[in-house]
Amino acid sequence: MREQQMLDAAVRIFGQRGYMAASMDEIAELAGVSKPLVYLYLNSKEDLFTACIRREATALTEAVRAGVRTDLPADRRLWDGLQAFFAHTAEHPDAWSVLHLQARTHGEPFATEVAAMREEIVAFVTHLVAVAAREAHRAPDLPEHEVAGLAEALVGAAESLAAWANTTPGVTARQAATTLMNFAWSGLGNLMRGNSWTPPTADA
Amino acid sequence: MREQQMLDAAVRIFGQRGYMAASMDEIAELAGVSKPLVYLYLNSKEDLFTACIRREATALTEAVRAGVRTDLPADRRLWDGLQAFFAHTAEHPDAWSVLHLQARTHGEPFATEVAAMREEIVAFVTHLVAVAAREAHRAPDLPEHEVAGLAEALVGAAESLAAWANTTPGVTARQAATTLMNFAWSGLGNLMRGNSWTPPTADA
Amino acid sequence: MREQQMLDAAVRIFGQRGYMAASMDEIAELAGVSKPLVYLYLNSKEDLFTACIRREATALTEAVRAGVRTDLPADRRLWDGLQAFFAHTAEHPDAWSVLHLQARTHGEPFATEVAAMREEIVAFVTHLVAVAAREAHRAPDLPEHEVAGLAEALVGAAESLAAWANTTPGVTARQAATTLMNFAWSGLGNLMRGNSWTPPTADA
Amino acid sequence: MREQQMLDAAVRIFGQRGYMAASMDEIAELAGVSKPLVYLYLNSKEDLFTACIRREATALTEAVRAGVRTDLPADRRLWDGLQAFFAHTAEHPDAWSVLHLQARTHGEPFATEVAAMREEIVAFVTHLVAVAAREAHRAPDLPEHEVAGLAEALVGAAESLAAWANTTPGVTARQAATTLMNFAWSGLGNLMRGNSWTPPTADA
DNA sequence: AATGAATGAGTGTTCATTCAT
DNA sequence: AATGAATGAACACTCATTCAT
Numbered sequence: 001m002r003e004q005q006m007l008d009a010a011v012r013i014f015g016q017r018g019y020m021a022a023s024m025d026e027i028a029e030l031a032g033v034s035k036p037l038v039y040l041y042l043n044s045k046e047d048l049f050t051a052c053i054r055r056e057a058t059a060l061t062e063a064v065r066a067g068v069r070t071d072l073p074a075d076r077r078l079w080d081g082l083q084a085f086f087a088h089t090a091e092h093p094d095a096w097s098v099l100h101l102q103a104r105t106h107g108e109p110f111a112t113e114v115a116a117m118r119e120e121i122v123a124f125v126t127h128l129v130a131v132a133a134r135e136a137h138r139a140p141d142l143p144e145h146e147v148a149g150l151a152e153a154l155v156g157a158a159e160s161l162a163a164w165a166n167t168t169p170g171v172t173a174r175q176a177a178t179t180l181m182n183f184a185w186s187g188l189g190n191l192m193r194g195n196s197w198t199p200p201t202a203d204a
Numbered sequence: 205m206r207e208q209q210m211l212d213a214a215v216r217i218f219g220q221r222g223y224m225a226a227s228m229d230e231i232a233e234l235a236g237v238s239k240p241l242v243y244l245y246l247n248s249k250e251d252l253f254t255a256c257i258r259r260e261a262t263a264l265t266e267a268v269r270a271g272v273r274t275d276l277p278a279d280r281r282l283w284d285g286l287q288a289f290f291a292h293t294a295e296h297p298d299a300w301s302v303l304h305l306q307a308r309t310h311g312e313p314f315a316t317e318v319a320a321m322r323e324e325i326v327a328f329v330t331h332l333v334a335v336a337a338r339e340a341h342r343a344p345d346l347p348e349h350e351v352a353g354l355a356e357a358l359v360g361a362a363e364s365l366a367a368w369a370n371t372t373p374g375v376t377a378r379q380a381a382t383t384l385m386n387f388a389w390s391g392l393g394n395l396m397r398g399n400s401w402t403p404p405t406a407d408a
Numbered sequence: 409m410r411e412q413q414m415l416d417a418a419v420r421i422f423g424q425r426g427y428m429a430a431s432m433d434e435i436a437e438l439a440g441v442s443k444p445l446v447y448l449y450l451n452s453k454e455d456l457f458t459a460c461i462r463r464e465a466t467a468l469t470e471a472v473r474a475g476v477r478t479d480l481p482a483d484r485r486l487w488d489g490l491q492a493f494f495a496h497t498a499e500h501p502d503a504w505s506v507l508h509l510q511a512r513t514h515g516e517p518f519a520t521e522v523a524a525m526r527e528e529i530v531a532f533v534t535h536l537v538a539v540a541a542r543e544a545h546r547a548p549d550l551p552e553h554e555v556a557g558l559a560e561a562l563v564g565a566a567e568s569l570a571a572w573a574n575t576t577p578g579v580t581a582r583q584a585a586t587t588l589m590n591f592a593w594s595g596l597g598n599l600m601r602g603n604s605w606t607p608p609t610a611d612a
Numbered sequence: 613m614r615e616q617q618m619l620d621a622a623v624r625i626f627g628q629r630g631y632m633a634a635s636m637d638e639i640a641e642l643a644g645v646s647k648p649l650v651y652l653y654l655n656s657k658e659d660l661f662t663a664c665i666r667r668e669a670t671a672l673t674e675a676v677r678a679g680v681r682t683d684l685p686a687d688r689r690l691w692d693g694l695q696a697f698f699a700h701t702a703e704h705p706d707a708w709s710v711l712h713l714q715a716r717t718h719g720e721p722f723a724t725e726v727a728a729m730r731e732e733i734v735a736f737v738t739h740l741v742a743v744a745a746r747e748a749h750r751a752p753d754l755p756e757h758e759v760a761g762l763a764e765a766l767v768g769a770a771e772s773l774a775a776w777a778n779t780t781p782g783v784t785a786r787q788a789a790t791t792l793m794n795f796a797w798s799g800l801g802n803l804m805r806g807n808s809w810t811p812p813t814a815d816a
Numbered sequence: 817a818a819t820g821a822a823t824g825a826g827t828g829t830t831c832a833t834t835c836a837t
Numbered sequence: 838a839a840t841g842a843a844t845g846a847a848c849a850c851t852c853a854t855t856c857a858t
Contacts, residue, residue, distance in 0.1 A: 019224075021224055035833085035840085036834080036835095037840075040838085044833080045833090104305055105305045107221070145379075149368065149380065149384075152368045153365050154387075156365060157358070159364065160356055161353065164356045171349065176353065178401075183358075187388060206821095228850080238823045239823085239849090239850085249848095249849065410842095425719070428632035429718065431828085433828095442844045444830080445844075447829070483809070487812070514630060558795055560773055561770075561772060564776075568765060569761065578757070590758075590799075592795075594799050605790075605794050605798060608691065635851085637852080646819045648818070648820090651854070652818080818858100820857095821856085824852100824853100826851085827849100830846105830848080835842085835843080837841090837842105
C-alpha cells in the first residue's frame with residue numbers, strides 16, 4: 001500500500017545518500033506522494049528511518065531463516081544461512097547499506113534498533129555452534145562469552161565479506177559464502193576438538 | 205599545538221555525531237577556539253574531516269606496527285597485532301568510529317582515504333598468512349582471491365570484535381584477541397593442511 | 409502576487425544598499441515574508457537580482473515606448489521619450505539605481521543584462537537621429553560610429569540629468585527634458601547641416 | 613612612500629572588485645604590507661576607500677586643469693579639457709571605475725565625496741559656457757539652472773563616452789572628444805544664438 | 817615601525833516540519 | 838485522505854577588525 005511505497009523510497013534514498021544527507025523532499029518525490037503525507041503516515045524523519053531499519057532488519061532475518069531447514073546438519077544449516085545472507089544483501093544493497101552503515105553511524109535510537117537484529121543473528125549462529133558441538137558428541141567446554149565472541153566474529157566476517165563481495169568485481173555471493181565457510185567451519189571444528197591456540201604468558 | 209587540539213575536538217565530535225551532524229561551531233567550542241581559527245588552520249569541513257581520518261589512520265597503523273616484532277613467528281605476530289589493534293581501538297573509540305563508521309559512510313573522498321588504511325592492514329594480514337604457510341613448510345595452494353577473502357574476513361571479524369569488546373562490559377581487548385586467534389589461527393591452519401569445507405552441489 | 413512583493417522589496421533594498429551590501433534577510437523582512445520563501449520563488453541572490461534587473465529594464469523601456477507616438481515628427485518623439493524617461497526614473501529612483509548603478513557595478517551576468525536594455529534605448533535614439541535627418545531631407549553623411557557616439561552621448565547626458573533632476577530640489581523632469589532637448593536637438597541640427605566643429609591640428 | 617603603495621593597491625582592487633567585494637587581505641597583500649599596517653595608516657575600510665576617492669578625484673581634476681591653458685579661446689579650452697579627461701580616464705581605468713561606478717554605488721559617505729569633484733568639474737564647464745557667451749558678445753540670457761543643467765548634461769555625456777571609448781574597440785579618446793565637441797559646441801552655440809527648441813504646449 | 821595570530825558578527829543557503837484548505 | 842504554501846532554526850563559511858608582541 002501507500003506506506004510501503006514510502007518505505008521503499010526512503011530505504012533507497014537513505015541507503016544511497018545517508019541519513020542526514022537524505023532529504024524528505026527527495027523521499028516524498030521518489031515515493032510519488034506529497035511531503036505532508038509522509039508525515040501523516042510516519043511521524044518524523046527519525047521515525048521514518050526507524051521504520052526503514054525495522055522493515056529491512058525483519059526482511060533480512062526472515063530471508064536467512066527461510067533459507068535454513070532445521071532438519072539438516074549444522075554445517076549445512078550454516079552454509080545455507082550464509083548463502084541466504086549474502087544473496088539477500090546482494091539483492092538489496094540499499095537496505096544493506098541502511099542496516100550495516102547508516103543505522104550504526106547515527107547515534108542511539110538507530111544503533112539500538114539494528115543491534116537487536118544483529119543479536120538475533122548472533123544468537124542464531126551461537127545456537128548453531130552449540131548444535132555442532134552436540135552433533136560432534138562433544139560438550140562445548142568453551143566458556144559462554146567465548147561462544148558469543150565466536151559468533152560475533154563470524155557475523156562480523158560475514159558482514160565484511162558481504163561488502164567485499166558486493167563491491168569487488170568477479171566475486172560472487174557463493175564464493176564469499178564458501179570462503180567464510182572454509183574459514184569458520186574448520187576453525188570451529190578445531191576448537192571443538194580442543195585445539196585452541198594459547199596466548200603467550202605475560203612474561204614471554 | 206593548536207592544530208592538534210582542533211583535531212582532537214573534531215575526532216571526538218565527528219566520532220560521536222557523524223560527519224554531517226557534526227557542526228563546526230561545536231567542534232570549535234570543544235577545541236576552545238573560535239570558528240574562524242579552525243578555518244584558518246584546516247580549510248573546510250571536508251578538509252578537517254580528511255585530516256582527522258589521516259591522523260587516526262596513521263595512528264592506528266602505527267600502533268599495530270609498533271606492537272609487532274618482526275623477529276617473532278607468524279602466529280605471535282598476528283597475536284601481537286591483534287592485541288595492539290584491540291587496545292588502540294578500545295582506547296580511542298571516537299577515532300575508531302571515525303575510521304570504521306563515519307569515513308565509510310560519506311562519499312568518495314573519505315571512503316578512499318580509509319580504504320587505503322584498510323588495504324594496508326589487509327595486506328599485512330595477507331602477508332602473515334603467507335608467512336605462516338611458509339613456516340609450516342607448505343606452499344599456500346589457495347587461489348589468490350581466496351587469500352584476499354580470508355584476510356577480508358579476518359579483518360571484518362576483528363572490526364566486529366572491536367566494537368563488541370568496546371561495548372560489552374566484562375570483555376577485554378585481550379579476550380577479544382584470544383577469541384579471534386582461536387577462531388582464525390586454527391581455521392587457517394586447517395586450510396593450510398588442505399582440510400577445506402566443500403559446499404554441497406546444486407542438486408543436493 | 410507574492411513574487412511581486414518580493415521584487416518590490418528587493419529593488420528597494422538593492423537600489424539603496426547595492427547588490428553586495430543588501431542582505432536577503434532585510435529583503436525578506438521588507439517583503440513581509442520569510443527568507444526561505446524568497447528562495448522558493450527566486451532561487452538565489454543572483455537570480456533575485458537578475459529578476460529585478462529584468463523587471464525594471466522592461467518597465468523602463470515600456471514606459472518610454474508608451475510615451476512615444478510613432479505618428480509624430482522626430483523631435484516630438486524624442487521629446488516625449490525624454491519626458492517619459494525622466495518621469496519614470498523620477499518616480500522609481502530605486503529601480504533607476506538598480507539599473508544605472510548597481511547592475512553595472514557587479515560582474516558579467518548583470519552588466520550584460522542591463523547592457524541589453526541600454527542598447528535598445530541607444531538604438532531607439534540612433535533611429536530618431538536618422539529619421540530626423542531624413543525629415544530634414546538631408547542624408548546623414550556622418551560616419552556610422554559617429555552616430556553611435558552621438559547616441560551614446562545623448563543617453564549619457566540623459567542619465568546624468570536624470571540623477572540631477574532627481575536629487576536637485578526645484579528641478580522637474582520637464583525641465584530636465586527641456587534642457588536636454590535644447591542641447592541635443594539644436595546640436596544635432598547643426599551637425600545635420602554640416603556645421604561640425606573641427607579639432608585643432610596636432611601642431612597648433 | 614608606504615601610504616601611496618597602499619592606496620595604489622586599494623584603487624586597483626576596489627576598481628576591479630568593487631567596494632564590498634574587495635577584501636582588506638587582498639589589498640594588503642597586493643600592497644606588499646601586513647594588514648595591521650593598513651589599519652595603522654588608514655583607519656578602516658571606509659576611510660581607505662574615501663582616501664582612494666579623494667586622491668583619484670584630485671588627480672583627475674588636476675589632469676583636466678593641467679590640460680587647459682587659460683590664454684586660449686573657450687572652445688579650445690573645452691576641447692583640451694575633454695582631451696585631458698578622456699586621456700586620464702583611459703590611462704587609469706581602475707581609478708575611473710572607483711570614481712564613476714564604485715563610489716556612487718555605495719551610500720552616503722562616498723557619493724558625497726565624489727559629488728564634490730563632479731561639482732567642481734561642472735562649475736568649470738559652466739564657467740566655460742559663460743565665457744563662450746561673453747566672447748560671442750552675447751549675454752547668456754539663459755536662466756542659471758539652465759546653464760547648470762547644460763553643464764550637467766555635458767559632463768554626463770563625457771562620462772558616458774569615456775566608458776564607451778574605453779570598452780569599444782576601435783574608438784580612441786580623441787574620437788570621443790571630437791564627437792562630444794561636435795555635439796556640445798554646436799548645441800551650445802545654437803543656444804547662445806537664441807535658437808532654443810520650444811516644448812509643445814500641454815494641449816498640443 | 818610592524819606583524820602573526822585571533823575573533824565577533826554576519827552572509828547566503830537548506831531542511832524538517834507545519835498550517836490552512 | 839491529501840496537499841500547496843510557508844517558516845524557524847540551523848549550517849558552512851567569510852571578513853573587517855584588533856590584540857600581544
